[in-house]
Amino acid sequence: MELILDHVSHSYGDVEVLSDISLSVGSGEIVCIVGPSGCGKSTLLRILGGLEKPDAGAALIAGDPPSDSLNPLTYVFQDFALLPWRTVEGNISLVLEDHSVRKDKARAIIDDVLARTKLSEFANAWPRQLSGGMKQRVAIARALSVNPAVMLMDEPLSALDSQTRELLMDDLIELWGQVGFSACYITHNLAEAVRLGHRIVMLSRRPGQIREIVDIDIPLNERIDFPAETAAIQRRLWEAMRDEARAADRELSDVA
Amino acid sequence: MSLDATNERPQATRRNVSDLQQSTQGMVKPVPFCGGGFVHSRHRFIAPLLFVVLVILWEIGSQTGFISNIALPAPSEAAGAMSDLFETGMIWKHLSASLYRLVVGWSLGSLIGVFVGLAIALFSLVRAGVSPFISALFPIPKIALLPLFIIWFGIGEGSKVATILFGVFFPTVIATYGGVDNVDRNLIRMGQSFGLSWMSIVRKIIIPGALPAILSGFRISASIAIILLVAAEMIGAEYGIGAYILMAGALFATDQLIAGVAMLSVLGLTVGWLISRAERMLLSWRA
Numbered sequence: 001m002e003l004i005l006d007h008v009s010h011s012y013g014d015v016e017v018l019s020d021i022s023l024s025v026g027s028g029e030i031v032c033i034v035g036p037s038g039c040g041k042s043t044l045l046r047i048l049g050g051l052e053k054p055d056a057g058a059a060l061i062a063g064d065p066p067s068d069s070l071n072p073l074t075y076v077f078q079d080f081a082l083l084p085w086r087t088v089e090g091n092i093s094l095v096l097e098d099h100s101v102r103k104d105k106a107r108a109i110i111d112d113v114l115a116r117t118k119l120s121e122f123a124n125a126w127p128r129q130l131s132g133g134m135k136q137r138v139a140i141a142r143a144l145s146v147n148p149a150v151m152l153m154d155e156p157l158s159a160l161d162s163q164t165r166e167l168l169m170d171d172l173i174e175l176w177g178q179v180g181f182s183a184c185y186i187t188h189n190l191a192e193a194v195r196l197g198h199r200i201v202m203l204s205r206r207p208g209q210i211r212e213i214v215d216i217d218i219p220l221n222e223r224i225d226f227p228a229e230t231a232a233i234q235r236r237l238w239e240a241m242r243d244e245a246r247a248a249d250r251e252l253s254d255v256a
Numbered sequence: 257m258s259l260d261a262t263n264e265r266p267q268a269t270r271r272n273v274s275d276l277q278q279s280t281q282g283m284v285k286p287v288p289f290c291g292g293g294f295v296h297s298r299h300r301f302i303a304p305l306l307f308v309v310l311v312i313l314w315e316i317g318s319q320t321g322f323i324s325n326i327a328l329p330a331p332s333e334a335a336g337a338m339s340d341l342f343e344t345g346m347i348w349k350h351l352s353a354s355l356y357r358l359v360v361g362w363s364l365g366s367l368i369g370v371f372v373g374l375a376i377a378l379f380s381l382v383r384a385g386v387s388p389f390i391s392a393l394f395p396i397p398k399i400a401l402l403p404l405f406i407i408w409f410g411i412g413e414g415s416k417v418a419t420i421l422f423g424v425f426f427p428t429v430i431a432t433y434g435g436v437d438n439v440d441r442n443l444i445r446m447g448q449s450f451g452l453s454w455m456s457i458v459r460k461i462i463i464p465g466a467l468p469a470i471l472s473g474f475r476i477s478a479s480i481a482i483i484l485l486v487a488a489e490m491i492g493a494e495y496g497i498g499a500y501i502l503m504a505g506a507l508f509a510t511d512q513l514i515a516g517v518a519m520l521s522v523l524g525l526t527v528g529w530l531i532s533r534a535e536r537m538l539l540s541w542r543a
Binding site for chain 2: 049051070071073074075077079081083084085086094095097098099126128142146
């Protein structure tokens, strides 16, 4: 299955946030979208997942999602979006209940995703007891439980401290090695993009347009061994983005 | 730098306090502490103790004639009136009549209130249509409508229950839809993105999220119900705590009046305690 944005433009009132964006996320591929703050990254992701309708153009799905995929397009949110009144386990079963996966089958799925995200011993913990990193692991486990065709990740590591971020990046790479999920990964952190992205799409300042697309051929799990190459790509991206970021920083904004 | 490196730090760079004191000739002082106060600590026994002390002072004042018996009866007299109630068994008649009105009126009012509050919060059409009415009717003292209630619901239990019901209904509606409005939008968006049905989102995300606000609404509405109980029992009630207080007031039997008021207080405390229990049970995730 392939997720495609076809010439998408979108405005909030008079403010144009996205302008003529076309891109695609193939299966097993992680596409990172980077850009200065307020460039419409999050809007783009909401359009991709069907939470928002674009003014022009369309989000398209090519091919059928795998038959065992309960929720083909699944979000991972920056603020985790865990229900505080449900335990770790309960938060995962929440999204299974509505797809009429119950009892033993649900149990098996929950145990599997908890094991994959190294959360097995926290199954009965409340969200308030968990650190930020653990909360995001729960959210990732929840996303994996519905077997998504594409994960839509909206700055998933931005609310975490830098050490936790490193750990979670390693975990995501390991997870990708096991499951081979596809993802559209929004971030403003170039280091994350360079570590996790098979392809990096750079957006310009508002209205967001595609400025550059960089493909990185180094396999994800080997990138740590090529610090010079990845650093060079990161540097090049930053050179291209710096002026935009500076201008964006000095902009008045009425759009949330 | 690794952690071990700190152990190898040359001794010369370390100075201990006594050295410092010598070299600066006693100029070393601790930083003045200014972070005290404004923090609550638990004092479990203060309230009961204060209560007992006040009652004892009151009793002494009455016995010595400092407090005129006409102005305020002695606590012992009020206690006498209370024990009369127990001896004659009248307390159970009054209490059961009042509790019946309170329980029926409050439960129905809360139930309808929660439903209407949810409807206002969930459907913009209902919100646009109904919420102005709620705002218009909330501030009307329900006691003022008592004559109307008597005509509509009869002079018996109906009008009394209705007074409490209406008094409870409005704050519950407002607490409920305020609570739903404050549920984290992102949690709802999460539910939608995972393909949860509308009913599931309401049942598993919106209602639990609004529950803290609804329960604190219950706390307020229960007090309103007790206030209105006395008002409702003003007319045509033979038994009931309110009726007992009003009768005592009419006869200027101030000892009985105090006994009745004490019963209301105990009722209020009990209800507050029950709601605290409910909160602890239903909101254990908050801790």
